[in-house]
Amino acid sequence: MTEIRSISNSVYVLCFERKNIHFIPGQHINVGLPGEEERPYSIYSGYSEEHLEILVKEIVQGNISRKLKLVEPGDLITVDMPNGYFTIEEERKDEVPFWFIGTGKRI
Numbered sequence: 610m611t612e613i614r615s616i617s618n619s620v621y622v623l624c625f626e627r628k629n630i631h632f633i634p635g636q637h638i639n640v641g642l643p644g645e646e647e648r649p650y651s652i653y654s655g656y657s658e659e660h661l662e663i664l665v666k667e668i669v670q671g672n673i674s675r676k677l678k679l680v681e682p683g684d685l686i687t688v689d690m691p692n693g694y695f696t697i698e699e700e701r702k703d704e705v706p707f708w709f710i711g712t713g714k715r716i
Contacts, residue, residue, distance in 0.1 A: 632691035
């Protein structure tokens with residue numbers, strides 16, 4: 610992990626080394642701490658940026674989001690390869706305009 614940036618009291622950006630992880634916009638990665646469970650997070654950074662970033666909403670009753678907020682630069686985190694299919698097929702991207710709407714669950 611290289612950096613944590615606070616967005617608000619309960620939202621933060623976790624930045625870490627990319628290590629040759631390639632993704633397609635719309636995929637997610639599972640992130641956690643060594644020896645503990647992981648959770649899926651949307652990739653917040655652009656696909657050509659040097660580092661990977663995820664946007665994390667700290668959940669009071671959550672197990673992972675609270676612990677990730679406490680990591681410091683140099684601490685190890687676990688990151689799986691990108692997966693998911695919330696993507697646009699290359700041959701269809703110029704056919705019509707696309708609108709993407711994301712929602713979340715307030716806890």
